[in-house]
Amino acid sequence: MMLSKKTKYGLKALTYLAKVKDREPVQIAEIAKCENISQKFLESILLTLRRNGLLGSKKGKGGGYYLIKEPNEIHMTTVMRVLEGPIAMVPCVSLNFYEKCDDCPDEGECSVHKLMLQVRDSALDVYRNNTLADLL
Amino acid sequence: MMLSKKTKYGLKALTYLAKVKDREPVQIAEIAKCENISQKFLESILLTLRRNGLLGSKKGKGGGYYLIKEPNEIHMTTVMRVLEGPIAMVPCVSLNFYEKCDDCPDEGECSVHKLMLQVRDSALDVYRNNTLADLL
DNA sequence: TATTATCCTACCAAATTGATAGGAATTTCA
DNA sequence: TGAAATTCCTATCAATTTGGTAGGATAATA
Structure with a gap:
């Protein structure tokens, strides 16, 4: 009945993104480093969050993930x-x-x-x- | 975050024993049969319940497990x-x-x-x- | 002393979890 | 146009947990 690391990391990442000004895209690497999460593992978590409509993403330079709703929603x-x-x-x-x-x-x-x-x-x-x- | 079968079976066994009159010992085999639980698996569960002070046991003919407290305790x-x-x-x-x-x-x-x-x-x-x- | 039952340790297969590898696709920008 | 940056995607893997089994040791009864 333990919380999985997937959920733990996912929540932390969402929190991190919620604090970002103007919903600028943030790169996986930055979140992983700041929250002490394995980058590759976090990658797959952010992917499922995006696929489920919680995050948006942008590829290439200056790309990354961002919230597509306000935190209170x-x-x-x-x-x-x-x-x-x-x-x-x-x-x-x-x-x-x-x-x-x-x-x-x-x-x-x-x-x-x-x-x-x-x-x-x-x-x-x-x-x-x-x-x-x-x-x- | 699923409930383990161990817990599920353990709870069912406790419930079963709580319904027994006069706290007569009940054999593992009976509980396993009535509650559709693998007998050997249930055996190990009842053992831990006993080791943790929730059940008493009696060996030999007419033996089995029984509650050592009232259900409301x-x-x-x-x-x-x-x-x-x-x-x-x-x-x-x-x-x-x-x-x-x-x-x-x-x-x-x-x-x-x-x-x-x-x-x-x-x-x-x-x-x-x-x-x-x-x-x- | 034979039978009945719990006690105990060890083992095992399947599923889940946390993580990694490696490249494909897309975007940016010089 | 092309190199760099970044997400996207699939496959794989080792470690752990889970659910279950095997087989005998121990104790109580009759």
């Missing part, structure tokens, strides 16, 4: 889902990726289900109440 | 920590297993820290407010 629900996957800790309580447990005959009677439903709701609460702007 | 904070490990998703916000991130110069300024602190608190809230009895 970037919700942690989105960021977490893109980087870390479903917020629910079991598929049977997932809003977006629901799946029935094949070993569990009755969800209503399942203690795991009952508990994880609460955990999901409380996590969702946090993520919904935080945008990137709130973390600066 | 078994808190989910304990169960989760024993089965799943630290509740915090990053060591730098862990109460019981704190560790400084070596890549992060200032926790107070770290967005990951800020967010995960809230997530930890909200999860802790859920786990503190649930005993095994609440999940029956």
Whole structure:
């Protein structure tokens, strides 16, 4: 149940970009150096953030990555889902990726289900109440 | 960030045992069968639950595992920590297993820290407010 | 003393994670 | 026009974690 480094690094990069004036493109190398992240690994993370509509990019000299929305419009629900996957800790309580447990005959009677439903709701609460702007 | 099967199975087994009359010992085989769990895997899970003071056991004929506390005295904070490990998703916000991130110069300024602190608190809230009895 | 059950250690295959390699595509600018 | 800068993309890899298995040691019962 640890946060993956992918998510950790992705969040740090987003934060870094949120602080940049005028949304100027920032190069991978700069972010990697300042945040102590393996450059190649960060490269792949920024790529998925771009593919999922959170970042824009520009190639060639003076190129790099930049936010395409304002920090207060970037919700942690989105960021977490893109980087870390479903917020629910079991598929049977997932809003977006629901799946029935094949070993569990009755969800209503399942203690795991009952508990994880609460955990999901409380996590969702946090993520919904935080945008990137709130973390600066 | 998925819940491990270890935790899932462990919780199901605890729930199963909580429903047993007079805390009679129940054999691994019975729980495994009723809850659709690999018997050998469940064996190792019950063992760690016993070693961590959540279960008692009895060997030989008529033996098995049983709760040694009442369900309403078994808190989910304990169960989760024993089965799943630290509740915090990053060591730098862990109460019981704190560790400084070596890549992060200032926790107070770290967005990951800020967010995960809230997530930890909200999860802790859920786990503190649930005993095994609440999940029956 | 035979049977029943937990106890314990070691092992294993599959999946995931964090990271690297190396070049293709695109943009800038001299 | 062409060299440099930068993202884009695919493939690969080692280490770790996870879920599960094997096989016998130990203890309790009858």
